[in-house]
Amino acid sequence: MSIGSSTSxxxxxxxTRHGSIETPAFMPVGTQATVKTLHPDEVRATGAxxxxxxxxxxxxxxxxxxxxxxxxxxxxxxxHGPILTDSGGFQIFSLAQQxxxxxxxxxxxxxxxxxxxxxxPERAVEFQVRFGADIVMPLDHLxxxxxxxxxxxxxxxxxxxxxxxxxxxxxxxxGAARGSALFGICQGGMEVDLRRESAAFVAAAEVxxxxxxGLSVGEPKExxxxxxEEVAPVLPADRPRYLMGVGAPEDLWSGVARGVDLFxxxxxxxxxxxxxxxxxxxxxxxxxxRFRDLHEPIDPxxxxxxxxxxxxxxxxxxxxxxxxLGLRLASVHNLRxxxxxMECIRQAIEDGAFPAAHHAxxxxxxxxxxxxxxxx
Amino acid sequence: MSIGSSTSxxxxxxxTRHGSIETPAFMPVGTQATVKTLHPDEVRATGAxxxxxxxxxxxxxxxxxxxxxxxxxxxxxxxHGPILTDSGGFQIFSLAQQxxxxxxxxxxxxxxxxxxxxxxPERAVEFQVRFGADIVMPLDHLxxxxxxxxxxxxxxxxxxxxxxxxxxxxxxxxGAARGSALFGICQGGMEVDLRRESAAFVAAAEVxxxxxxGLSVGEPKExxxxxxEEVAPVLPADRPRYLMGVGAPEDLWSGVARGVDLFxxxxxxxxxxxxxxxxxxxxxxxxxxRFRDLHEPIDPxxxxxxxxxxxxxxxxxxxxxxxxLGLRLASVHNLRxxxxxMECIRQAIEDGAFPAAHHAxxxxxxxxxxxxxxxx
Numbered sequence: 228m229s230i231g232s233s234t235s236x237x238x239x240x241x242x243t244r245h246g247s248i249e250t251p252a253f254m255p256v257g258t259q260a261t262v263k264t265l266h267p268d269e270v271r272a273t274g275a276x277x278x279x280x281x282x283x284x285x286x287x288x289x290x291x292x293x294x295x296x297x298x299x300x301x302x303x304x305x306x307h308g309p310i311l312t313d314s315g316g317f318q319i320f321s322l323a324q325q326x327x328x329x330x331x332x333x334x335x336x337x338x339x340x341x342x343x344x345x346x347x348p349e350r351a352v353e354f355q356v357r358f359g360a361d362i363v364m365p366l367d368h369l370x371x372x373x374x375x376x377x378x379x380x381x382x383x384x385x386x387x388x389x390x391x392x393x394x395x396x397x398x399x400x401x402g403a404a405r406g407s408a409l410f411g412i413c414q415g416g417m418e419v420d421l422r423r424e425s426a427a428f429v430a431a432a433e434v435x436x437x438x439x440x441g442l443s444v445g446e447p448k449e450x451x452x453x454x455x456e457e458v459a460p461v462l463p464a465d466r467p468r469y470l471m472g473v474g475a476p477e478d479l480w481s482g483v484a485r486g487v488d489l490f491x492x493x494x495x496x497x498x499x500x501x502x503x504x505x506x507x508x509x510x511x512x513x514x515x516x517r518f519r520d521l522h523e524p525i526d527p528x529x530x531x532x533x534x535x536x537x538x539x540x541x542x543x544x545x546x547x548x549x550x551x552l553g554l555r556l557a558s559v560h561n562l563r564x565x566x567x568x569m570e571c572i573r574q575a576i577e578d579g580a581f582p583a584a585h586h587a588x589x590x591x592x593x594x595x596x597x598x599x600x601x602x603x
Numbered sequence: 604m605s606i607g608s609s610t611s612x613x614x615x616x617x618x619t620r621h622g623s624i625e626t627p628a629f630m631p632v633g634t635q636a637t638v639k640t641l642h643p644d645e646v647r648a649t650g651a652x653x654x655x656x657x658x659x660x661x662x663x664x665x666x667x668x669x670x671x672x673x674x675x676x677x678x679x680x681x682x683h684g685p686i687l688t689d690s691g692g693f694q695i696f697s698l699a700q701q702x703x704x705x706x707x708x709x710x711x712x713x714x715x716x717x718x719x720x721x722x723x724p725e726r727a728v729e730f731q732v733r734f735g736a737d738i739v740m741p742l743d744h745l746x747x748x749x750x751x752x753x754x755x756x757x758x759x760x761x762x763x764x765x766x767x768x769x770x771x772x773x774x775x776x777x778g779a780a781r782g783s784a785l786f787g788i789c790q791g792g793m794e795v796d797l798r799r800e801s802a803a804f805v806a807a808a809e810v811x812x813x814x815x816x817g818l819s820v821g822e823p824k825e826x827x828x829x830x831x832e833e834v835a836p837v838l839p840a841d842r843p844r845y846l847m848g849v850g851a852p853e854d855l856w857s858g859v860a861r862g863v864d865l866f867x868x869x870x871x872x873x874x875x876x877x878x879x880x881x882x883x884x885x886x887x888x889x890x891x892x893r894f895r896d897l898h899e900p901i902d903p904x905x906x907x908x909x910x911x912x913x914x915x916x917x918x919x920x921x922x923x924x925x926x927x928l929g930l931r932l933a934s935v936h937n938l939r940x941x942x943x944x945m946e947c948i949r950q951a952i953e954d955g956a957f958p959a960a961h962h963a964x965x966x967x968x969x970x971x972x973x974x975x976x977x978x979x
Binding site: 259260261263264265266284288289293296297298303304305519520522536537538540541543544545547548550551552554555 | 639640641642920923926928930931
């Protein structure tokens with residue numbers, strides 16, 4: 228696969244009531260109203276411009292009423308920058324019990340206490356507006372792959388009908404005036420024509436941005452790239468494009484090359500908690516014996532709060548001793564690494580030097596085993 | 604039991620190469636080269652003046668050589684204030700496998716990998732000086748209570764002989780010139796005469812301070828107080844007195860009333876990780892339903908970094924959702940609470956108002972169930 232033409236890359240700015248986001252940008256995930264292990268000040272210090280929350284998790288715990296009574300999600304978690312909330316569609320299918328889709332919405336039982344719930348497109352939008360989210364995601368219908376084409380077709384069509392209902396509800400409750408912008412989500416599995424159709428539907432809809440869902444679910448990197456290349460030309464040029472669930476450094480570069488503006492993923496913080504740290508040469512395992520006596524930072528060139536203060540030997544010790552501080556120092560490092568990738572990407576785009584910067588990254592960064600073939 | 608006479612209270616200053624400690628002071632415990640869940644900057648911000656490390660833990664992991672190669676414990680863990688290291692005697696008896704005492708020292712198997720070790724008084728001192736500890740504790744012989752009097756007598760006598768060997772080794776390796784001050788430890792179980800004898804031995808020894816070990820091991824608060832009252836008059840007035848393993852707010856006040864200058868305990872951080880937070884009215888359980896919708900700080904009068912930023916409802920949520928950030932916010936709060944108690948105690952002593960301050964504390968603070976009878 229060759230490098231995406233540099234004309235596909237985009238350099239933009241998303242403006243919200245809580246501040247603007249220079250794009251392309253990576254968005255750290257704070258599922259349960261906290262970016263795991265981190266204080267909001269630390270998240271901000273990594274260079275993060277916006278964080279995610281998750282409607283499925285937050286509606287179950289602490290509940291919409293509690294967050295509303297707190298004065299909204301920003302005040303509750305003390306993150307004063309923009310927040311995007313996911314509708315929770317993905318989490319219902321991956322976490323909840325007895326998830327059942329009908330035209331009205333998704334019924335499911337909570338993974339926490341087994342209680343019964345029904346999430347409809349209307350309620351998903353209402354909850355997120357009540358959270359005070361700056362960017363609201365519509366409820367979509369996901370199908371686990373592989374699946375029969377007719378099931379993917381039906382789910383994609385339902386996602387479109389649900390988007391119309393989300394738009395209507397968002398308008399009815401004055402979402403925009405309350406500071407919440409609604410995005411659309413394209414689905415379509417790995418079916419090129421369905422993907423293109425879904426993208427066209429979102430492009431024509433009255434939404435503030437277009438998300439691309441249902442990718443990065445285990446398909447080869449070539450397939451994800453091909454899907455992006457089908458979808459990107461169909462999406463309106465003047466609205467942000469958000470590739471959901473993508474966070475591996477190589478995929479950020481590859482996504483930007485194909486016109487993506489926003490990304491989110493639990494990957495950087497999740498692998499950090501397992502002791503996997505990003506470096507310009509690829510991931511390292513901080514538990515590895517070779518760090519036991521390395522009395523310098525994990526990456527001497529890194530400007531994160533962890534590398535500026537602590538040695539690899541100390542991180543190695545914290546992980547070996549199962550000390551909680553290690554989780555946090557590693558999470559700070561990985562988020563800062565991704566934020567710096569995005570800073571580098573934005574600068575390269577501004578300088579008209581994206582392809583060269585992409586090559587420089589790819590020539591050095593060794594892709595993690597199991598993460599698929601390197602792809603430009 | 605009546606309040607200790609205010610003339611027993613002491614207001615002092617312990618000077619080390621890494622800074623001085625205004626006493627009375629509480630010392631947070633950083634067993635494995637980290638005060639659990641906290642960044643050293645956070646520990647400092649709670650008002651902590653000195654932290655502890657533990658020789659037993661650190662000799663096993665990461666090992667004396669690693670810490671020495673790192674440039675000492677201060678640099679390894681990036682705590683730039685004073686450090687006191689415990690000799691690990693207590694941990695060998697409580698954690699290690701097959702601990703066996705002979706005159707030479709204690710042999711044991713590591714609780715981590717079962718490896719065999721021998722810790723002698725000489726090695727305990729050598730390791731701590733190599734860590735670069737500002738205050739070094741001698742190896743002592745502990746006996747689990749209840750025990751026959753002759754076993755306590757023998758262990759107390761051995762502790763005295765071992766102290767002589769620690770002093771000799773400390774002198775031989777130039778401990779003082781290398782910035783490490785050696786303390787002595789009084790033992791003696793709950794036997795008044797043995798306690799007094801042991802204290803007299805430590806008082807006569809060439810050590811920089813006197814620790815009181817083997818208390819706060821489950822005995823009634825009256826018994827601990829009685830022991831302190833026996834020991835205090837025997838100890839030299841011009842050297843710091845350190846009551847080991849004490850950290851409940853009521854015991855800090857009671858210890859200061861009986862002439863104690865330094866305290867340490869894992870209590871504030873350990874109970875924090877279980878969601879128990881100190882308030883002027885006693886401990887609260889942040890998981891309790893009553894905090895679900897309390898959108899103000901746990902203690903509105905508290906000046907800690909947690910109460911200054913986050914609400915009780917948010918902490919409640921973090922603990923319910925088992926989010927790591929909760930452990931840390933609670934630990935910050937509890938350490939700041941104890942540091943503030945000590946600030947209040949020091950001010951009261953300076954003002955000659957300790958008994959009144961002690962009464963004011965005790966009239967309000969409800970002792971935790973199972974923590975014994977309130978005691979002045």
